[in-house]
Structures are given as C-alpha cells and as structure tokens.
Amino acid sequence: QKEVEQDPGPLSVPEGAIVSLNCTYSNSAFQYFMWYRQYSRKGPELLMYTYSSGNKEDGRFTAQVDKSSKYISLFIRDSQPSDSATYLCAMSPYSSASKIIFGSGTRLSIRP
C-alpha cells in the first residue's frame, strides 16, 4: 500500500463547476499537508499549505484536512479552463522538505 493514494483521473468538468480533489494516506504521523498544481512540462507550484487538521481558504481554493479519516481535499470553486492541470497532494510528518511524500497527481480538465 502506498503511503499516499491519489486518483489519477482524468477528471473533466464544465467551466464554473465546483471541483473536489482528494487524497488518502496511511501514515498517522503526517502533520503538514500541501497541494501543488503542475502544468504540463512544468514544475509544481505550491497552492495551499496546511498544518494539522482543519480548513484553509485562499480565493477560489479551499483545502480540508481530516486527520481522523486520513483524508485531505482540495475544492476549487467557479472553475476556469486555466485551472486545467495536474494537482498533486503532498504531506510530511516533519517540518522538513526532505520528508515530503507526494501523491501521483490527478489530471483535471475544465471544459469551456
């Protein structure tokens, strides 16, 4: 079993829809949770960063962490074609980039 599981998709939704992206994990020691957006042939871009459980909102993006269920989510409201990309979840037990475990990414396509 992988430490971090993420549905690879692809996920295709119409413009304006609410998108829900999810990851599950098995290591209860994870404390730091991130979401990255990666456009084709580009490096990942940090979108959201959360410590421990709870919600965090930034514009159209909301990150949720449920440590009791070992489940994290990223919601995108009013989705735009420019949101089309691969979204990677990532998590770490410590405040150390060398311990970050990445999900395999979900390909998202927003249809105009």
Place this chain on the structure above:
Amino acid sequence: GAVVSQHPSRVICKSGTSVKIECRSLDFQATTMFWYRQFPKQSLMLMATSNEGSKATYEQGVEKDKFLINHASLTLSTLTVTSAHPEDSSFYICSATRPGASNTEAFFGQGTRLTVV
C-alpha cells in the same frame, strides 16, 4: 512566492555523455535544495538533498556516482547526470526552501526534460 529557476528546460544528449542541470534561487538564499525525478503520470521521487558547502545526501537506490550534485553557493545547485543512458530519460525537478519559512513550503523550478538517445 519565491522564484526558483532551472536550466535547461529541455535537453537531448547522446548515450554515454554527461549532462549538467542548474537550479538557481533567484530572490533568496537557499541553504538546502532538493532534486527530484518524475516519470510520466507518477509522483515526484526525491533523489537527493543538496546542502550548500557540504556533500549531498542521497536517497536509497540513487547512485551517487551517476548523479553528481554540487551546491557551491547559496543560490546555485547543479545536478550532473554522468554517462547518461536511455533509462535516465526523465523529468528532473529541483526545489528549494526559503529561510524563515516552513521547511515544507518548497518552491520548485520549472523542470528539465532529459532525453537520452
């Protein structure tokens, strides 16, 4: 956010030759940089942690003599793929963490697509 620049973005080389990839932090000093490898539709796999002024720390299974890392200054780390072979073809990405910020807030370069023919 912080800016990390990687060069070249794409390189094609002949089997047996060596290729150097540069990673620069443009607006901050990075004492630690990280090198990843990413295969199509797979997650990023950490290859090594590059520390300024000291030897890199390699992850299990990564050949030190194959993937040479040099972190000569606070803004530059290089990865050299020596005696490259077609199986080394991949997407290589570096990242850096900004001093004063959480060590998990890593900023990534744009990646280098290496093709060995």
